Amino acid sequence: DGGITQSPKYLFRKEGQNVTLSCEQNLNHDAMYWYRQDPGQGLRLIYYSQIVNDFQKGDIAEGYSVSREKKESFPLTVTSAQKNPTAFYLCASSIADGDEQFFGPGTRLTVL
Amino acid sequence: GENVEQHPSTLSVQEGDSAVIKCTYSDSASNYFPWYKQELGKRPQLIIDIRSNVGEKKDQRIAVTLNKTAKHFSLHITETQPEDSAVYFCAATHSDYGGATNKLIFGTGTLLAVQP
Numbered sequence: 001d002g003g004i005t006q007s008p009k010y011l012f013r014k015e016g017q018n019v020t021l022s023c024e025q026n027l028n029h030d031a032m033y034w035y036r037q038d039p040g041q042g043l044r045l046i047y048y049s050q051i052v053n054d055f056q057k058g059d060i061a062e063g064y065s066v067s068r069e070k071k072e073s074f075p076l077t078v079t080s081a082q083k084n085p086t087a088f089y090l091c092a093s094s095i096a097d098g099d100e101q102f103f104g105p106g107t108r109l110t111v112l
Numbered sequence: 113g114e115n116v117e118q119h120p121s122t123l124s125v126q127e128g129d130s131a132v133i134k135c136t137y138s139d140s141a142s143n144y145f146p147w148y149k150q151e152l153g154k155r156p157q158l159i160i161d162i163r164s165n166v167g168e169k170k171d172q173r174i175a176v177t178l179n180k181t182a183k184h185f186s187l188h189i190t191e192t193q194p195e196d197s198a199v200y201f202c203a204a205t206h207s208d209y210g211g212a213t214n215k216l217i218f219g220t221g222t223l224l225a226v227q228p
């Protein structure tokens with residue numbers, strides 16, 4: 001899973017600002033995912049993409065947006081519409097959806 | 113909606129004892145069941161997985177059992193060691209959009225503490 005990276009590791013944002021989290025993979029995986037992790041709530045799916053130029057909403061998509069213009073990249077934008085954005089964000093990829101997912105190191109977002 | 117329930121939420125064992133974590137799922141079409149280990153501040157890492165055509169799988173001190181009829185699966189860790197201390201997540205696939213997509217639904221995690 002060293003082939004999937006996220007940046008930055010820590011991110012601070014003021015209320016009302018949009019912020020974009022980076023996720024890159026060199027594993028040649030078709031599917032990519034964004035999860036949010038809060039204490040005691042496990043991993044909740046925000047958005048996922050089975051293939052380039054296509055993506056679907058997960059369980060908690062409100063206040064977030066994504067793009068998948070390249071196979072290697074799946075950036076997540078946390079918009080000002082997300083009411084409680086402070087969390088640990090994990091990106092993952094898999095050869096195809098439903099297969100083993102490899103996770104990035106995560107980005108911890110804090111809203112000041 | 114579809115969900116995966118995981119129990120217990122916390123588990124404390126003595127070094128050398130066994131630990132068992134159980135999950136139940138609701139989607140009868142689920143066919144892939146991975147287990148992830150997440151150490152504090154780190155990324156989740158796959159430790160073992162099982163597909164629906166198999167009832168049990170073992171890898172050294174770790175084993176997973178699957179009961180498709182009852183829709184539950186379990187993680188078994190034998191001879192626990194302090195380095196096994198972490199949060200463990202189970203997951204199950206769920207088909208969406210009429211079967212066009214096949215995403216993972218995660219349990220809420222079990223914090224395992226192995227006391228030396």
